[in-house]
Amino acid sequence: MKRRIYLKMQELGVAQDLLCRRYDPGDLVGEEEIPSRNAAARVTSRPVFARISSPGFHSAAMDGFAVVAQSTFSARDDSPVSLKIGQEAVPVNTGFPLPEGMNAVVMIEHCLIDKDEKYVLLRSPVFPWQNVRKVGEDIVATELVFPSNHLIAPYDVGALLASGNPTVRVWKRPIVRIIPTGSELISIDDGLPEKLEPGKIPESNSAVLAALCQASGAEAMVDPIVADEPEAIEGAVREAISSDAHVVLINAGSSAGSADYTVSIIEKLGEVLVHGITIMPGKPTIVGIVSGKPVIGIPGYPVSAIIAFEQIVAPLLHKLQGKERPLPVTVRARLTKSLPSRAGIEEFRRVVAGKVGESVVASPIKKGAGSISTITKANAILRIPLASEGLEEGAEVELELIRPWQSLEKTLICTGSHDLSLDIIADFLKRKSPAMEMASTHVGSLGGIHAVAKRLCHVAGTHLLNPDDGSYNVSYVKKYIDKPALLINLVYRQQGLMVRKGNPLSINSIADLTREDVTFVNRQLGSGTRVLLDYELSKLGISPEQIRGYDNEEYTHMAVAVSILSGKADAGLGILSAAKALGLDFIPVVEERYDLLVLKELLEQPPVRMLLECIEEEQFKETVEGLGGYDTRDTGKVMYEHE
Secondary structure (H helix, E strand, O other): OOHHHOOOOOOHHHHHHHHHHOOOOOOOEEEEEEEEEOOOOOEEEEEEOOOEEEEEEEEOOEEEEOOHHOOOOOOOOOOOOOOOOEOOOOEOOOOEOOOOOOEEEEEHEEEOOOOOEEEEOOOOOOOOOOOEEEOOOOOOOOEEEEEEOEOOOHHHHHHHHHHHHHEEEEEEEEEEEEEEEOOEEEEOOOOOOOOOOOOOOOOOHHHHHHHHHHHOOOOOEEOOOOOOOOHHHHHHHHHHHHHOOEEEEEEEOOOOOOOHHHHHHHHHHOOOOOEOEEOOOOOOEEEEEEEOEEEEEEOHHHHHHHHHHHHHHHHHHHHHHHOOOOOEEEEEEOHHHOOEOOOOOOEEEEEEEEEEEEEEEEEEOOOOOOHHHHHHHHEEEEEEEOOEEEOOOOOOOEEEOOOOOHHHHHHEEEEEOOOOHHHHHHHHHHOOOOOEEEEEOHHHHHHHHHHHHOOOOEEEOOOOOOOOOEEHHHHHHHHHHHEEEEEEEEEEEEEEEEEOOOOOOOOHHHHHOOOOOOOOOEEEOOOHHHHHHHHHHHHHHHHHOOOOOOOOOOOOHHHHHHHHHHHOEEEEEEEEHHHOOOOEEEEEEEEEEEEEEHHHHHHHHHHHHHHHHHHHHHHHHHOOOOHOOOOOOOOOEEEEEEE
């Protein structure tokens, strides 16, 4: 099949409108009658009227004595009224029916009972209907309890039952049929194979889409995986359309590649409204109608699939149920790094936001429509408008929160140099407080110091060597930080050359990097590892130009290790724990000091305080040393106090 281009690409708002305006609440799904006890989170399909009044009788609102109010009008402190118990004053408890002929209740604490318990003495009057719940005070029979398209809250269930409605008519839940497609997919529901064949990946999108359907109030039906064969996909779509499903999602095959059949199949069976939306991720989304039912082509990349669902499918599911889609909670924040963007595309960037001092900062997570972890780690979304070509570091932006606002105050923003012990910190923080999160971004040691100076993070990891005296970090803090700050040691760690298992090229030292048969992978400019490498090269009189791959940059030790494991490079400078994690060999070069830099003014913020508590724990130190290549002899110790 030939490649197709996006013939009907639309802006997001247009695509949403083209689909949603086709349907009104109740279209496709119809209504059903369910027990009111089970009605929470459902939507009424017709008005609900009270069948009885609530309360259905005059009842006491207080514990005390029911009386005729007029009999108490003359009561005064100096001239009390005496009423005979059982005749003129009848004992009642809260909620009990008011005795016939009585029209008020005197609170028990305002009554004085004689020693023979025959009379009650009143020193102040009550007015008619005082401390009484009259018939229909809450709900009057025949009045409107809830209108059509009312989202039933848990406490609304009480009103339904109190008004005499044991059942209620609601819109049925939409049924969404999900068809996962792709010859590369395998199901691991029955367990993971001992070895995945090259090119095979576990199918996971259908589970995410099903969970999103349920969160939108719909029911999900997931089909078995369908191979990338036009006839098979068409057969699955035909069967889904003829089933009880109200909406059909075809996952993957929605792009414009030679093996992307979804648009042709929808076009053959019905009508394509949209092929391509000006958003990223999610551009390949298809919107179509077949036999009156919405058929949506969802992109195969996980993040694209989620964005496409949230922006196209969720609004439709809400409308079919008579629901108003909830407006996102927004917050203003400052960006911790510049974000380039392409004009003409609305970009959805995942970020981690946290409160640093009195302001909120947003730390972007790496891009990647295929990286599900970029959205599981995020707590907010930044939407970059169509016309924008990017945003500068420090720019004030509006975020849409995907977690509660309170989470911002419990999120530790850590930037700077990468280290595997930061993952251990994240786990220990979560153990101490389930609400605590840690966002760790990797911009190099120098970038982290600059971020601290600009109050764009809570702490920064740094291991910058001063080539002049062999010290770590202090000279850079003195140069770039103009506020009181502390350098607190996290670890000492082994830096060295990572090479493939067995060291097939017999690389033994930094000098071997100049060999013609060795390809190197470097860390980014401004990272402590890059500074260390340049220092070692200068000691040996080696020029960077002599090293093949010196300009090949990665942002983390694990990324360097992956490059070596995959064969992209033969060697890279990194930490022992990263080499050990991926089964690489390691040639030690130096032990270096890795510190955390924090402004003194932030020491009492909960995330920082808890971080410092965590790294002092013996269990934390033991866990870190267990990674290999670490020494925690000074962990938690203040190495330098900057005034």
